[in-house]
Amino acid sequence: MEPELSVIVPVLDEEKFLEATLASIKDQNTNKEFELIVSDNGSTDGSLEIAKKYADRVVQCEERGIGPARNFGALNASESSKFFVFIDADTHIPGYYLSFIYEMFRANPDIVAFSTGFEFSERSDQIRLAEGVANNYFLMRDRIRSATLPGFNTAVRRDAYFKCGGYTNVLLEDVDFSRRITKLGTVKFFRHIKVMNSSRRLEVMGLLGTLYYYAQLDLGWELNSTFIDKITKRLGIADLREYIGIRK
Secondary structure (H helix, E strand, C coil): CCCCEEEEEEECCCHHHHHHHHHHHHCCCCCCCEEEEEEECCCCCCHHHHHHHHCCEEEECCCCCHHHHHHHHHHCCCCCCCEEEEECCCEECCCCHHHHHHHHHHHCCCEEEEEEEEEECCCCHHHHHHHHHHHHHHHHHHHHCCCCCCCCEEEEEHHHHHHHCCCCCCCCHHHHHHHHHHCCCEEEEEEEEEEEECCHHHHHHHHHHHHHHHHHHHHHHHCCHHHHHHHHHHHCCCCHHHCCCCCC
């Protein structure tokens, strides 16, 4: 098999969500060859056993952090792969998702990376409001400047990924990556295509925390992410790494 797409899932103790995520990836309705890579960041629960049931390759990333985990998965992708698709361990993708990605890149050679809309698995009024805030933020970014790519759902051309330096180990690593990849070509956000996320982050952050996070995304466009990281620690602000995936 010579895959044209590599789907990369960073994992750290995700046994509660991982199986459903990997199943949604393996159950894609596409005639394009793809591979599924799980980049484990030191799981001590049952994540590895689940990953081995579904993944074409399970790799062990020793450097802790969601940026390094995603990047290590990319470094271990097949040479034949032209496109990287980064999906978080609690994100389910629709059956047409990989076909959409492939055709979008094929039809739009100027696009180097893009992301899509999302909805939360829980449907309370507060969660639906936060979902609307988040999707509108990403759409606004796409229209007035350049899209911010949420790391839980990002597709990127392989050559552009490595040329811009890939994901790194900084706070708001998705903003940092978005800023660098934008310099290489068009970056887009397609709201009409939606993946489904667990609402666990919102349940931890609350609505105000969600708004605070997206305000930091805007700040992240203007300042170096490592600078934000230092200021966050100095001021004793809640560590957002805990809210948005593998941040330890």
